Amino acid sequence: MADAAKTPPAKPAKAAPKKFMYVNRRAPYGTIYALESLEVVLIGAAFDQEVALAFIDDGVFQLTKGQDTKPLGVKNFSPTFRALGDYGVTKLYVEKESLQERGLTIADLQAVTYEDENDGFKEKPSIQVLTRAEMGAIMQKQDVLLNF
C-alpha cells in the first residue's frame, strides 16, 4: 500500500491537436464576419491546432486581389492572408463552384504561398481549389468547424 501511494500519478497525455476548419461564407467588408474569422484563425494557430480555411459562397470574395480600402477608411485585411503561412496555416481551400457562380477564376485571387520547412523552405501555394463534393468530404474529416 505504501509503495503504491508513492507511485507518482500518471502524467496526463498531451492532447493531440485537433483539426479546426474555419468556413468563410461572407464577402469581406459588408459585415465584420470575415475580419473576425481571420482573428480567430490566428488564435487557433497560436494554440498549435491544425487549422484549415474554407472559402465558399460569398467567402471567395475575401481573396480577390487588388483590394484597396483607402476610400472606405477601413482596414484592408487581405494582405493578412499572405502572412498565415508564418503561423503554420497553409491550407486555404477555395470552392470551384462558388468561384464560377460569381464569374471568378483562380486568376482573380491573390497568390498566397508558404515556405515548406519539410522541403527546403520551398515556396508553395496555400490556395487549393476544390470541387463542392471535395469540400463536403474534407469537412467530414474535421474535429471542429466554425462558420463565419
Next chain:
Amino acid sequence: MTMLHTINKSPFENNALSSALKHAQKGDAILLIEDGVYGALKGTTASGDIWARRVDLRFYVLSADLSARGLAKGQLIEGLNLIDYAGFVDLVTTHKSSQAWL
C-alpha cells in the same frame, strides 16, 4: 463519420440551408432551429431542396422554435422529425462533429 448541421436562418433570408445541403454527406443530420424552422414549411420555393435530400439525409426541427412562431406539424414537409432540447443534445452526442451554418 457523420456530421450534424444546424441552420438558424430562414432560407428566404440567406443561403445557409442551401449551402449546408450542398455540402452535407450521406447520413448527415440537418437540424433546423430559430428562424431556420421556416425552411421546414411545405409548398415554399425552398422546400424542394429538402425534399430532394430526404432519402440520404435526416431532417430534424426544434419544436420549441416552431411553436413560438405559430407553426404546426401539418404545415411542414412530410418526414421531418420534431425534437425537443434533449433531442438536440442527443444529436450532438451521436455525431462526430457539428457545424453551425449561420
